[in-house]
Amino acid sequence: MCPVIDDRVLLLAPRATDTVRRLTETATARGLRAVTAEGWRAPDGPRDAGRTHLYGGPLLADRVAGELDVAALQPPADWLARLPVALTGRRVEAVTLAQARRLRRPAFVKPPTDKLFPARIHPDGSRLPGPDAFDDDLPVLVSDIVRFDREYRLFVLDGAVHVGSRYSVGPRLDPARLAQDPYAAEVRAFAAELLAAADGSLPSAAVVDVGLLDEGGWAVVEANPAWASGGYACDPGKVLDVVLRAAGPKAETAPEDLPFVRAAGRATGSP
Structure with missing residues (x-):
């Protein structure tokens, strides 16, 4: 678990979601000041520049990241298309x-x-x-059109699954902690194979969704920025670990993550 961070802000989108609520509680317990954006703007302005992390989606990132010196990391737009069919299943x-x-x-x-x-x-x-x-x-x-029997959300940190959750079974939303799912070992094995093959093609903090195809076999669903992804049944403390890395002060961003910083208003291309 990350240590308590003094004098830091977690800026949250003005949406009342379960993930926002859980991250607010977890961030406050860890020592961050959790602040809800007002009208998709930074409520405190430039005085929080250089010490803000954010969670809340592209609109919030585009409105405040530049003003607050936040580097919002996201997977390249063509990441899924660059993977082999053996991993995408289509x-x-x-x-x-x-x-x-x-x-x-x-x-x-x-x-x-x-x-x-x-x-x-x-x-x-x-x-x-x-x-x-x-x-x-x-x-x-x-x-190509495929159907997934079960789907899972994985919060990835430094090339490994930090925490995961099932989020659907068939067409039905059905969140459960990964450890409680009967396919947990298979999910982790496929994720390890995927992340090894994708080494260097994702930022150090991201979300990857995977699933079990109707016809059998595991495949990647998609990848998304952690700062714009719901946590489902994941441990909120571990979700927060990934979110803090995925959208935090630009001055603290590792050089290898710089190619993945979102340019305002659009997704980044290949690093």
Whole structure:
């Protein structure tokens, strides 16, 4: 567990979620000052620059990270597409929205990090948002359609699973601590294989979701920034460990993490 951090702030998005509540309680117990953003702005302004961590999603990061000197780390937009099919369980391509609109086959389409439009199965690319809604060069992920029987959230720190939670069984939300799940050993074994193969391609603190395919076999679902991910049934103290590293003072960011710092308003590319 990380030590108590004096004179630090955890800035939280103005959303009343279970993860926000649990992180607020945990951060306060650890000695941080937990503050809820007002109108997606930093309530105390520049005086908290250089000692703030944040949790709350891309909108909050884009509004306050620059002002407060926060480095918000996130996986590259094309990370999933660069993995081998043996780990993804399906073909995944990183393309522009303009290219995705030209699809003539069913596919699952999603923005990599920012939830700018719903991630879902499309019969083709004709019903994707048009150029009046989003720029043609917006990065999106296009993948073959697969179904997951069970899905798990893993908070990763320094290349290893720090804490995990099941979050769904079939189409049903069903959170449970990883240790309580009958597939826990298989999840950890697959995660170890994945993280070894992905060495250097993720920031030191991130979230990776994995799942058991309907037809059998384990596969990566996606990767996301820890500062924008729900904790489900994870130990909030361990979630906080990862969040603090994933979005904290820029001056304390390790050199190897600098390529993963989010540029305001967009996901970063490959490091």
